[in-house]
Amino acid sequence: MRYLGIEPVKPRVGIFDFSGCEGCQLQLLNKEESLGAFLSALEIVHFREGSSEASDDYDIAFIDGCVTREDEVVRLKKIRSIAKLVVAMGSCASFGGVLRHRNYIDLDAANREVYGDKPKETGKTRAIHEVVKVDVTIPGCPVSKTQVERIVQHLVLGVPFHDVVYPVCVECKQKFNTCMFEKGTLCLGPITRGGCGAPCPTGGLGCWGCRGATVDPNLKEFKDLALKRGFSEAEIDERLAFFGGFEGITCASI
Amino acid sequence: MRIDLNVDVKHLTRVEGHGNIYVRIRDGVVEEARWEVVETPRFFEVMLKGKHYTSAGILTARICGICSIGHALASIRTTEAAFGVVVPERARRIRLLAKHGETLQSHSLHLLFLATPDFLGLPSAIPLMTIAPDVFALAGRLKGLANRMSDLFAGRTTHPTSLLVGGVGRMPPLKEMQQIRDELHKSLDDLRVATEIVQKFKIPDFTRETEFVSLKGERDYPWIGGNLLSTDGVDKPEREYLAMTNEYVIDHSTSKWAKLSRESFAVGALARFNNNHRFLHPEAWDVAHAVGLRPVSHNPFHHNLAQLVEMVHVTHESIRLIDELIDLGPGTLAVPVEPRAGEGMGAVEVPRGILYHHYVFDDDGRVEKANCVIPTTQNNANISHDIEELARTYANTSTTNEELSLIAEMLVRAYDPCISCSVH
């Protein structure tokens, strides 16, 4: 795409992991048909999970995982001070992800339960943006590699990226699925941001909202229709809280 | 000659999660040598409390980005055991295929992308792209196929979407199954090439007497459920897993340590091979022979070889399973689930070894108590002891810090540790 005289830049990229399952990083090594091109488009200078080389000179930092410990805060702030652009990759980085549940439990008690008289250092879960400024957010548990690729293209070509604004239902319908609600399963599809390709309704799980709220979701109607179909407030709340993307939204607050 | 050696690897690379290697040798005497896990505790077991049974598998899948399918399956198996659910035939096969997809995916990632660079003297798989493009392409092909297989049978490569309590959520389309089967057939050629590559690896000649624990095969190479077996002769039913793992907490690690007949034991591909080699597909057995892997091997670097052998075995088994599934045709994929109070436990052989989940449910099917024992947790003590032994072996040779560091790293990497998983 050099026909406009615009040279794609090859950004120096660092990939960093915080608390999480590292599944998002792993996605970076998926999609083998374009893996070579993906890795060549970037100059990956720091990627612990994939490479032994490490450098502290990078333009873009991809961050997966959330912050749960003080040493992570220090590390994150250092990354922010170096990187020109910080990309929060995945639901943990974007909203805390499933680890948000830790904020609803007594961590000291948990520590005692798991480690007995040798408790380990730990703290509340925080999303990346709660600690440092984030420039681009790619939610998803895990992120979709296709979407990561697209963002990388935008970075390489220097054009702004806009995430999809429609809910998961659009892509779900395009997969010819019968709606989960018809099958008696709760699904957050109507209020969750699309772009994932609706793998969860397609698989039979129903959407759990890992990509967070869509633009202008109709929460009120969603709550009404879910209650009308026999799902309890507790169930709906549990679902909304699952990936942290609906933080603060509960049946009571809608 | 006075020999002082220091190894201080902070956040070992090309592994999942955060771990450190620490070795101090003074005057040729090993003062300290250990493996430390510094991953942050996430408390999945505590987060599980109060969760509805339908969400347990979805939550626990997030323990690990590599073996999420294994976690989901262990969780589902545990739940089904507690509720007395028997899953339909088709679902059983689809689940096993999902499992195999994960094994292939994880083994190819580890063996070809993360471990191979060590044996070729490279810092990562990225320079492989230019130095050995055919190896890179081969690795990509094998992993790509495994990913697509996982997508097909589990709904998604990472964090599966079609594995449900009671069965599975969808029947993979026939055309796609046929296509994956044909591709698996073709991939056997790639595996032959991979064998040639692995044959050239200079495997360090290092052994340490170890107890190996795995599921016990009855008629097949075991993957999901069954008895537990150790090379030291322990043989116990699945539900007595606690007696098999004996977890304990230590100071310098956020992961627990485990032991059985000795001070530590090992799980994983090598353990499975050592215990169940006689159920291997003949071609897999040939590969074992070709790369010089013989049971019972006590060389931890042989984990890599066992992974290759398993890839061949699993590929053959998957082809067979897909054919069976196609013959079965469409039909029931899931049974209704009636939650009830009870207790269940499930053991699954994930790529890195046996994974145990154990839940207690209340009347509404909510988790009251949960325990998960992760393969890497079981391996951690063994890794540490291996490092100690390794340090001792090299203490009086003309090894440099860098060389010892590299070989120690390779040793840990051979276990393919899933560190964040071990601290869950």
Place this chain on the structure above:
Amino acid sequence: MLYKTITKSDFEHLIDFILEQNEIIAPRKVGEKPDGTPIHQFLPIEAFSEMDLDYSKTEYSAKTYFLPFRENLSTWSFGDGGWKQDIQYRQKPRAIIGLHACDIHALLKLDKVMLKGPFPSPYYKARRENTVIIGMDHEPCGSGFCASLGTDILTHGFDLFLTDIGDRYFVAVDSDRGFRILSQVPLAEVTDEDRRRYVRARAAISEKQTIKVHTRNLPTLLDLTFNSAVWEKWGSKCLSCGACAMVCPTCYCYGVKERVCMDLASASKVKQLHSCNLVDFAEVAGGHNFRPTREHRLKYRYYHQHRGFAEAYDEPMCVGCNRCGDTCLAGINPPDVIADLEQENP
């Protein structure tokens, strides 16, 4: 139009003959709702036994075989500081079996947009021309209101159209291609008895059509109720999820995006069906949205279906299948919305 009859077993043979060399898309049962009602979809079949012709309505329309959810409009390849464009619209010949009258009407309406305007679409044309349509009469589906829109009766738009008259099918033949295909099996001329049975079968179908929706005044009514509270009532329920447009046999709005290959060596211009209910449908650069609220967007969908399209093509776009109403989680459906509009302006 030519009329013939064929036996049911000959029809089965005919399907087998077509299958030998061509793809067939037909209604297939894909599952059941918890209450036991079967779910059908138009899907490719490999054998006669896979189809279920005794279906009432597929969950999704057959639109997707003519206007796929996603389609590549052109492929760009970059190189030497320039680019090249490649446009492909090949379609292998195939047949769709079992379309009901309303679904064929929907295709006729799409034809008006896609083929009859100043810029006919080659992509659509290739699919349309290469698809043999073998339609079929069936009892009303339960929630549809096709009779109110005149889409329960068909005079053209198919190759063959079958009506069940007991042991045999009464076949209307509307194309040479249809006739040639049909001639592969023994045909019988229509007898007086066949004719009587056909008329009775048709009458029975019409009688069962009980849902009546007053659509005649809709164009004016929609103008007059443009600021009515009815839209707030229904609009506030709309999830803006686009499900209605995805299952609708006539909704054809879309958006275009570029998909670039990771190596930046090629890209394609991809069309993806959109929906006027989606939040960004009428948003322009700088963020101004011409239809900022759910009310605006839902109203627009009805306005386009029953007012705008009627003005442009002298007929409403909706065929009354009520797939949108069946699929809508919020329960928004044309009969109720239209009834409310009438109440506003009795």
Place this chain on the structure above:
Amino acid sequence: MSVRIHSYDVNREFTMGHPVDYTRRSDLQNVDHVFKAEITNTVNLTEHEKLFHIRILDPTERDRFHFHPGQFVMVVLPGYGEVPISISSSNSQRGHIELCIRKAGLVTDVLHRAAPGSHIGLRGPFGTSFPVERMRGKDVLLIAGGLGIAPLRAPIFYITERLGDYGKVSILYGARTPKDLLFDYQYEAWRRIYNVHLDIIVQEPDETWTGKVGMITALLEGMEIDPDNTFAIVCGPPVMFKFVCARLQEMGIAMQNMFVSLERRMHCGMGKCCRCNVGSTYTCLDGPVFDYWSVINQKEAI
């Protein structure tokens, strides 16, 4: 026995192999075909607006490309997207067009970075045009607000190239600040060579500004017009043309004799994607040029 359905080749419908001409409806193959065109030159008009000189490369396509003032083209940047842009130049220049483009988002941003000599794509021309032929012999009021001068330039050229055919010609142009005034280098020519009445006003003057200050409607105050004999073309943001047209209506001009150009989101330009629908019409087919009567009769037009 088996049935073979014969395949139908859509390409059969056109055999002449002629270059694309959008006025021929049977030209199926070329519906999505783009002309390759070269950016021959760019002129920085303001910080956000640039004028692009564009030449169609293929000589036959260049010869056939013909537009009417008020029509737009889809500017295609393969790999980035395409955007509708009004043609801003004289239609007497064959195969050479000028586009005045504001940096507004993804595609326009990239376009602003494109180097002269680059090859971009064009589709079109699309849409309706200002009825400049019908205006012959009459007085013409050309009124622009802000970027509205871009679509207005084409009719200005058309009319000024045929001054003898028209009655009194006036251009009224308003911008927010003096810095936002576009094409200032042409004002002298319009005034002196073509002798049109040109009046300019800004809303927020700076210290150097000596001209008029206020809203564009102020320029209409005290203006003598012959309502029955005057046509008006009004281009600008909706609020602007709403006020201007209302004022013109008060001055006695028939709504049918006032023309505006509407902007909507567009993804095809061919009446299919529905994104540009206003009420019951498509901006791309029935517009972008509408007479004012049609505009106030369309729901949601302004």
